[in-house]
Each structure stands twice: as structure tokens, then as C-alpha cells.
């Protein structure tokens with residue numbers, strides 16, 4: 001089949017906030033213990049941080065990591081995770097039915113962020129706790145000295161404040177599975193008061209209001225409206241969460257899930273702007289897509305109650321999952337004007353692109369690659385291309401374009417990058433790329449994830465689903481024509 005993509009530097013959607021390539025570490029399964037933190041492991045440094053894992057995270061170039069949850073945060077007493085490790089209590093962790101040893105807490109996470117070359121996005125407990133514990137934690141993390149909680153931090157051996165700039169106001173508070181879930185009115189008020197006080201402690205921080213935990217909740221829409229009506233002036237972002245699955249084994253519908261994502265993002269923007277209009281406000285609320293991924297392979301796996309760091313939510317991803325992750329990232333970039341933060345949930349072991357063996361090695365999952373390629377090359381501005389391509393119908397959607405694509409322009413490094421998924425199960429795509437106004441730019445690299453069975457996975461010592469370099473596409477000086485294999489993710493970079 002034939003397709004065409006036309007774009008110019010002037011067709012700018014918005015600047016790409018680097019935080020679009022964030023991720024998430026929750027106290028859940030082996031994300032922390034046996035994931036990023038494993039004292040005694042041959043690859044652990046003097047703080048117990050696994051250097052092999054940090055190396056892989058550096059490859060992904062993750063600018064921000066959300067912590068400590070997730071559902072976990074709604075029952076978390078942050079005070080249990082600071083101070084001398086030998087004095088920290090064990091905790092019955094109700095979100096996931098396990099025992100939390102608290103040997104890794106706020107200060108360990110901050111040190112880990114420094115070593116992993118990332119920055120923290122902290123979440124506060126607005127479930128079992130509230131605004132008081134939240135403002136105390138901001139004081140503990142960000143206040144210099146001469147106050148109860150800053151002096152407590154100093155007494156724990158951390159003289160300098162951590163300067164955490166980004167804070168989530170709880171997690172999925174409309175979900176009945178959440179400890180102390182709330183109505184929109186209850187949550188709106190608590191979040192507003194918490195955010196207000198947290199900013200009184202440190203006016204330089206930004207806060208994220210919990211949106212509904214899914215667009216398929218009955219609360220969706222009204223939840224965003226009501227909570228924003230209460231907290232609009234005191235918060236900066238509203239959160240979105242979305243996971244997709246392919247339980248039915250229907251690849252054509254699975255690959256089209258990004259159409260649903262696109263619609264979801266658009267709906268939340270509409271609600272934000274409705275409240276803005278109603279309030280006659282000049283302030284714009286942007287979006288923090290702080291949980292997104294494919295998640296279903298591990299559903300139903302048994303977990304021993306009250307165990308510590310069990311094998312929980314350990315999805316092993318396949319090739320089609322990687323294509324869906326690519327489509328989701330392309331969609332997020334298409335909303336770069338409003339989506340400023342996004343966190344691939346999660347980062348290590350728990351529904352993650354990096355997988356480890358406790359006491360053993362690690363490997364890159366299939367989904368590692370689209371994330372890495374876009375984190376590395378989708379820089380500068382996202383451009384809005386005109387795409388002409390054939391479409392298909394499937395069980396869940398009609399008019400699905402075979403081509404999912406975005407173009408980015410990194411003015412600073414003078415580089416244009418095209419990211420493209422060919423959704424066709426069996427047909428090659430001849431893609432004409434017309435870069436208007438980019439005279440003299442030529443393709444300098446063409447890499448693709450292609451040619452695998454949809455169910456092909458990676459594993460320890462066998463990362464066969466990986467990007468491969470291809471021959472550069474042909475150009476007539478104006479139009480570059482690239483051949484995209486059926487079921488493929490391609491990255492083409494252009495330079496002068």
C-alpha cells in the first residue's frame with residue numbers, strides 16, 4: 001500500500017517537555033526490592049543500588065520518576081521510611097497484600113535519583129493520611145533547616161534539602177480499591193487544601209491533581225470537572241491513567257488502541273478548558289499522563305499474602321506490545337501542547353521495560369526499544385503532519401489509519417525525526433515523506449523494529465526483539481520514500 005506524510009517546521013503542535021519520557025517506581029512487587037535496590041547483589045553499589053539497572057535506565061534517558069505509588073501511597077506513612085534503617089517498622093501493606101520492610105524510603109529514593117540521573121516526582125498520601133502529612137513531607141524534603149521536619153532530615157544525615165519540584169496529590173482517589181477512596185467533593189477539598197499548604201511550605205513546587213483512575217469509571221468526566229472546580233487555582237496538572245490489553249488476541253484492535261487514547265486525552269483537555277471558561281480563568285491546566293502502558297499478561301498470577309517483594313505484575317512483553325507502546329507514545333507526542341508529563345508505568349520488573357532476576361541478571365523487554373528511541377530522538381518540537389493513508393475497520397474501531405506517525409524537529413541539533421508504525425498485519429507500506437522547507441535535509445539513519453512474530457518475547461541472554469539498522473530510504477531530492485514492513489515501528493532521522 002502507499003501512504004504519504006507531509007510536514008513543515010511551521011506546523012508545530014508544541015514543545016516537547018522532556019518529562020514526557022518519565023516513568024514510575026512503586027513499592028510493589030520487585031520494583032524496589034530486587035529491582036532498583038538489592039544490597040548484596042554483585043552489581044550493587046555501596047548504597048545497594050543495582051548498577052546494571054541504572055545502566056539500562058540511563059539508556060532510556062528517563063528525566064523523572066514517580067514514587068512511591070500508585071495504590072501503595074494511599075496507605076503509606078512516610079515517617080516509617082526515614083531514619084535509621086534498623087529502627088524502621090515493617091508495615092502490613094494493604095494495597096497489594098504484602099509486607100513492606102521500609103528499608104528503602106524517601107532519602108534512599110532521592111539518592112538513587114541522583115545516581116540514576118533522573119529527578120523525583122513524589123506522591124503524597126491523601127488516602128489514610130492527608131494535608132498535614134503532605135505538608136510535613138514537603139518540609140522534610142525541601143526546607144533548608146531550622147524547622148521540625150527539616151531538622152529531622154538533617155538528623156538523618158541529609159544536610160541539604162532535596163528540592164523536589166513535582167508532587168502528585170494522592171493516587172486514583174475515585175477507585176474503590178484505593179485505601180480511603182473519596183467522592184469528587186471530598187477529594188477536591190482535601191487536594192486543594194493539601195496543595196495550598198504544600199505550596200506555602202515551598203512556592204516553587206508544582207502539583208498534580210488526580211483525575212479519574214480510568215476513562216471507563218462511572219466517575220470519569222464529572223470527577224475532573226468537580227475536583228477542578230474546587231482546586232483549579234492551587235494545582236498545575238490533572239492526571240490520566242490508561243493501560244491496554246489484548247486478552248482477546250485481536251491484534252488489529254489492539255494496535256488501534258491509541259485511537260482510544262487520543263480521544264481520552266482530548267476529553268480531559270475539554271473538561272480542563274470547560275472549568276477554565278466557567279471560572280473566567282487565565283490559567284491553563286495541563287495534563288500529566290502519570291500511568292500508561294500495556295498491562296495484562298500477569299493478571300491473575302497468585303501472590304503469597306504478606307510476603308515481601310513477591311513476583312507481582314511481572315508482565316513479559318511481546319512484539320505486538322512494543323508496537324502498541326510505540327503507538328501510545330506517538331499519540332502522547334501529538335498532544336505535546338497539553339501533555340507535559342507522562343510516566344511509563346512502571347520502570348523495573350512491575351509491568352516494566354526492564355526486567356531483572358533477584359540475585360541475577362537483567363534484560364531489555366520488547367517495549368524498551370520504542371521508549372528508548374523516542375526518548376532519545378523525539379526532541380524539540382512535535383510537528384503535526386498531514387497523513388494520507390488507507391484505513392481499516394476492526395472489532396473495536398472503524399477507520400483506523402494503517403499509519404500511526406509523528407515528526408519532531410530538534411532545532412538546537414538541527415535534526416528532524418520521523419516515528420512510524422505500520423499497523424498492517426500483512427502489507428508493506430511505501431511511505432512518501434515530504435519535509436516542506438527542509439531543503440538539503442537527508443535521511444542519516446533508518447532503524448526499525450520489524451519481522452517478528454507478534455508473540456515473540458525477549459528474555460535473559462536473548463534480546464532478539466531489538467531495533468535493526470536498515471538501508472537509507474531513497475530520495476528524489478524532495479520526497480524521500482521509505483519501505484515500512486508490515487507490523488513495524490520505524491525511526492528515520494534527517495539532517496542537513
Ligand code: AHR
Nearest residue numbers: 026070071072171172345
Ligand atoms: O501501576 C500499577 C497500579 O495501577 C498502580 O498502583 C495504580 O495506580 C494503578 O491502578
